[in-house]
Amino acid sequence: MFTTVLTVNTLDKIYSAYQHQSINFKPEKLGTYHLRLLMRKGLLQYAVVSENQKILAAKEYRSKKEMDFGDFFDAIFQQDYFLKEEYASVRVINGNLEFSLIPTAHFQARQIKEFAGALVKDNFDIDHLQYLNMDVGGATAVFSVPFSLKQKCDYYLNKPEYVPFCLQAINMSHWFAEKNANLLLVNIFEGEFVLTAMIDRKLSICNSYQYESGTDIVYFVQVLLEILKINPAETKMMFTGEFEADSELIRQLKKLIPTMIIPANQLQDTFETRSEKLPTWRYAYLTF
Incomplete structure (x- = not known):
């Protein structure tokens, strides 16, 4: 089991709700592992995944009180050892659960805004509209990446890939x-x-x-x-x-x-x- 030491300043803001580490976890192989992370309001879950797609370590953080997304992520990153490591790949799963699915055969990238539908709000330009062709299901997902999420993850993590929860x-x-x-x-x-x-x-x-x-x-x-x-x-x-x-x-x-x-x-x-x-x-x- 890995441990995370929280400072006094952080303890009144966030707490570790769950942690798990496999006995087969090898720190010297971190560069071959994959980081998978999801964030929602007041919640961050991540897993360190092996080359054969098995969870080697999992961690969950929660906020004790309502926090700005950036402050929440900063507080966690300041304390968490594994988030600071280099991985073979980093995937950030969009925790707002908003997405639109379109049959891939009918999807056209130039019409992404039209396909996005309700995802496009008055302030949509501060979010990043993206799409992902999914092998399973024959569908293309259109989704938005909140600006605050992308800003923090691009800064702290190594070449993160953004995907919708679907x-x-x-x-x-x-x-x-x-x-x-x-x-x-x-x-x-x-x-x-x-x-x-x-x-x-x-x-x-x-x-x-x-x-x-x-x-x-x-x-x-x-x-x-x-x-x-x-x-x-x-x-x-x-x-x-x-x-x-x-x-x-x-x-x-x-x-x-x-x-x-x-x-x-x-x-x-x-x-x-x-x-x-x-x-x-x-x-x-x-x-x-």
């Missing part, structure tokens, strides 16, 4: 679909979730929604099942993300969706070291 969700769903032809994957964060559906192992939908309680999540799941004419009895419903397995939210969801599962055991394969104590459902998305 890339992780779709790749993860495709991985699960190898054993489950029909599935719904729900990636939950505080106040928002991403719902991805695979039908006959093909991407059907990937979208983000806001919620206040478990009933909101269930509502969107039920609507999607009806729209796509999915038989719940023949569909795996998997839930991962920012929650505790015994939380009130999960108890509520299990009551309303008895067939839902948290694929903790299946996701053990995404970690270099297997352990029943690992909250695999919280961090596995970082490897996909």
